[in-house]
Amino acid sequence: MFTYLGGGRVRTGKSGHAYIFNAKSGEFYIYNRELAVGAQSNVQLVTNVSTHEVVVRKVSRHRRDLKDESDLATMPRDNELRILDRLNSIRHNSVYPQPGLTPRWTTCISHEDLAIMSTGPRPRLQCAQVSYWKLCNGSDLADLSSRWYRGEFGKEMLGHVFPVCLVARCIAQVCETLHFMYQAGPEAVYHNDLHLGNIFLHYDSRSNGGLPDFYLGDFGLAFTASEDLAGRAKQAPVAPGLFPGIDGPNERERWDVVTFRSAIENIDHYTRIPLTEAFDPPSPKPPSEQSVRLQRLMYMLKFIDGQDEQLAARNPQSRPPSLLEVILEAKKLEASALEIERDTVPFKALMAWGRSLKARALREEPYVFESEKRPEPPERVHVFMQQQMRVAQAEKHGEDIVEGPWTLVESE
Ligand SMILES: Nc1ncnc2c1ncn2[C@@H]1O[C@H](COP(=O)(O)OP(=O)(O)O)[C@@H](O)[C@H]1O
């Protein structure tokens, strides 16, 4: 039996599976679980009913009010999709070809704008932007580094350092993508939100010891160089030197390498300081040769960053400097560190973790909603109170909140 539950945040009082129909692509998906709640979207794992592919569904959290359904046509295009369309067309038709470079960013499968009624005491018609993406099966770099830090890879990791080859590969691949974004098209494209949570890992091949590939995701705040300059021209002037290091209205974007370098410094730290039990003081060891080389690589990034700062101040129209030298060095370091580290305890544990994530993505199960989990608030209570009680219950049984719209199919 199908019960249509169109709407924003839909909670269920019935048991069954949630089916999602993508009207644009004409495909059905089944809801598996929530993957993340990001700053701008609710991220879910769903399975395509006909191909059985497990994919990511992003539902925007910020919604514009609509006058009526026809208003959907006037909604501005989602920024992430706009930028990725641009980057994909540059990839296929590069103005300045970048031979030998493989840029990596997430792949959008399809997307649609939907008119849905918001929940709450005063329901309003709103636009929800929904998109479907290829899954990067290894989660993101913030997740990996915090798991390492919290000792989630087992007691055997105590006294060991984080593998350098993984960090070097990350630097090589992220810089490969950034270099492409800055140099291949008619103008540079900036990501503008390059923290560890927006670098996704994908474990796919057995080559290179099973190391993951690193993809850039979440281009929601990205812009092109000319959009950046146009935006700055409208800003109020900032007194020179008032905010040191922050680019002023007449400078161009100080690129993503600044953010990337400071984000990766956390993980770089774990390649030198062995893991200890919580609250135990770190016991530094003499740095290994590969960790010294990683330091040099980090220094190289800092040096190029300094060059960029000068270029940006001198000429707002300039592109960021080349990252080719860093990419080359990082690739060499990845290969030599891998030879030394491939039989070490942490390397084996991290690769086994990657294999388990890859296997998990093949075994995703549809989520079963259970009606008895959440009693409905009594009807005699005021509508507002009912709403509050539902919210409280939803928080308690948070896993039952699925961003809609979807259709509940009752289980037998
Ligand atoms: N294609 C994907 N593959 C794997 N994980 C993803 C994917 N897209 C998003 N995620 C996960 O969801 C989180 C939030 O998604 P993101 O695209 O960064 O949205 P937001 O703009 O809300 O931050 C990410 O940090 C990542 O862990």
Ligand SMILES: [Mg+2]
């Ligand atoms: Mg994000």
